[in-house]
Amino acid sequence: MRRSHDWMIGFDADDTLWHNERFFRLTQERFAALLADHVDDAARTGLDDRLLAAERRNLGRYGYGIKGFTLSMIETAIEATEGAVPARVISDILDAGKEMLEHPIELLPHARAAVEALAGQAEIVLVTKGDLLDQERKLAQSGLGELFDAVEIVSEKTPQVYGRIFGRHGRAHSMMVGNSLRSDVIPALEAGGWGVHVPQGTVWPIEHAERPEGHPRFREIAHLGALAGLLDTLP
Incomplete structure (x- = not known):
């Protein structure tokens, strides 16, 4: 893996870090x-x-x-x-x-360990879309908030939005980790970053997209516990 401080690593929230x-x-x-x-x-x-x-x-x-x-x-x-x-x-x-x-937040397996493993080594950013108040509530209840260097709550995840986020954080290399191919992976790839897919349960039909097979910056892992090991394999 390249030196970790050269990286900005974005984490999706819903169905990546906690159940939704x-x-x-x-x-x-x-x-x-x-x-x-x-x-x-x-x-x-x-x-x-x-x-x-x-x-x-x-x-x-x-x-x-x-x-x-x-x-x-x-x-x-x-x-x-x-x-x-x-x-x-x-x-x-x-x-x-x-x-x-009002439903309590339930973290997914390996979520806390995966974020903790990278906190302080790379720039860790929560990148999520949806209602501002609800996403802020979820983050506060998750107990993960203090681990992130920044939080980006957006109305839609597009290549342009990712391009602005990647540019704003100014790291040499950028990555987005999430359960949605449509929102977390494909637009991040189109913005020049890496896209790591973490499948999780049933996907909302609106979030369905085809896997970007063969893309050099696309990776898939079974769960967040495999993220640190994946990073070690990147050129």
Whole structure:
């Protein structure tokens, strides 16, 4: 590995350092149960697709995160019931969203050890997207905040955004580590950095992308515990 102080290493947050997507999936199951008595069989079967379509439409309005997801559930409930959804169900959907916002943070295996191993050796930056208040809450509850040299909370992860982040931190070499090929790996590669994929559970369909096979700066590891060993192998 090149001298570690020459590196800026970015870590994604949700589903890289701590669990996230599984709580969305559980809430989506709760959402379907809440609407079960208010939609016909056809609408019930297509509910997940309808909700995903609403989330796609609303990303530009609400951004990423629990608040946008909650509003998309409400919109979907109104559409799927043709406006007949009871106020009680809307209230229950809002409660489900609030519970997500209050859910304790659960670190993924090896998360703390991986960040601690590099802290003080390379410049360690948290690079995450989503709602500012919620991401700040998660970081504070994670107990990892003091390990990062900087925190970058962005509305979207694009090559241009990564280019600005890499340039701002001014290291000779840059890397992004995360579970999303679409958001953490591919745009970081396009910005001239390394992209390390750490698969984690079920991926939100909107985050799906094809693996950049054959790219010289693309790597994949089974878990964060393998990161330090991977760094030692880089030219």
